[in-house]
Amino acid sequence: MKNRIQELRKERRITQSELADAVDVTRQTIISLENGRYRASLVLAHKIAQYFGMRIEDIFIFDLEEENVCCLCHQYGDPRIQMRNTGKL
Amino acid sequence: MFMSSIWGPANTDEEYRETLKTRRRFIPVLMLGGAASIAVSVILIRVREEKDFVAGLYMGLGCGILVASIILFLRIRSLLRDEKKLRMKRLQEFDERNIQLTLKAHNTAGVLLIMTGYVIMLVSGFFSMEVFWTAWGLVMLYFVLFIVGRFIYDKRM
Numbered sequence: 001m002k003n004r005i006q007e008l009r010k011e012r013r014i015t016q017s018e019l020a021d022a023v024d025v026t027r028q029t030i031i032s033l034e035n036g037r038y039r040a041s042l043v044l045a046h047k048i049a050q051y052f053g054m055r056i057e058d059i060f061i062f063d064l065e066e067e068n069v070c071c072l073c074h075q076y077g078d079p080r081i082q083m084r085n086t087g088k089l
Numbered sequence: 090m091f092m093s094s095i096w097g098p099a100n101t102d103e104e105y106r107e108t109l110k111t112r113r114r115f116i117p118v119l120m121l122g123g124a125a126s127i128a129v130s131v132i133l134i135r136v137r138e139e140k141d142f143v144a145g146l147y148m149g150l151g152c153g154i155l156v157a158s159i160i161l162f163l164r165i166r167s168l169l170r171d172e173k174k175l176r177m178k179r180l181q182e183f184d185e186r187n188i189q190l191t192l193k194a195h196n197t198a199g200v201l202l203i204m205t206g207y208v209i210m211l212v213s214g215f216f217s218m219e220v221f222w223t224a225w226g227l228v229m230l231y232f233v234l235f236i237v238g239r240f241i242y243d244k245r246m
Contacts, residue, residue: 020180024100029186041185 002061006034008052023047105179106169113165119158126151203231 009019016034020027023044032038040048040060049056099105130147137144168175181187206228213220 024180026180026184026187029184032186038186038189044185 001039001063002036003033003040004059004061005030005048008054008059009034012052019048019051022051099179099183102172102176102179105175105183109165109169109175113162116158116162116165119154119161123151123154123158126154199231203228206231 005019009016016027016030020030024047025044029038029044033040045056045060049059052059099108126147128151130144130151133141133144133147168178206224210221210224210228213224
């Protein structure tokens with residue numbers, strides 16, 4: 001799962017330590033999140049989204065193929081999922 | 090790390106303060122354990138009238154536990170007096186990535202321990218039945234604890 005934490009953080013000139021402090025984790029966790037080596041829990045994702053004033057799905061990009069849920073979009077025909085999967089969303 | 094897995098997550102500094110106070114209440118028990126080891130060691134030395142390996146081991150263990158409990162007491166006292174240190178320590182201890190790391194390390198250590206126990210069981214059968222039964226007991230105990238743990242957590246989650 002990719003995320004936009006680094007991008008948003010740099011946009012707003014926030015340091016890793018400041019973000020870590022705000023969401024109650026260590027700086028190392030933020031580094032690992034930004035590098036994609038660690039996946040945030042739902043609680044942490046929620047805290048980060050709240051901190052940036054955005055929705056979770058706008059920060060954490062759910063890769064359908066990576067998560068093996070591609071079949072769902074065909075099965076249920078959700079246009080949003082199909083569009084996101086084809087890069088149109 | 091071990092203590093944080095026993096005394097669950099503290100989400101706020103106040104909760105962590107309470108967790109530390111609970112831990113502090115267990116320090117006398119630790120000290121008692123250390124003192125008991127030293128007492129057993131002294132008894133062994135007097136009874137056997139020689140300083141053998143086991144007596145030395147008990148003495149070392151006892152002293153180690155005593156010193157560790159004093160260090161723990163001082164560290165907790167220092168954390169309780171300093172808000173900044175307390176927060177830093179809480180973040181470090183209950184950071185979700187650190188918890189995941191600890192769980193993974195526990196998992197790997199458990200699997201490797203069982204594999205080692207199994208190898209010891211296989212090899213020891215050739216020369217020592219005592220070692221064989223000890224290894225067998227440990228491997229079986231692991232699986233029993235694993236099944237009990239799964240059952241308990243299955244009810245909770």
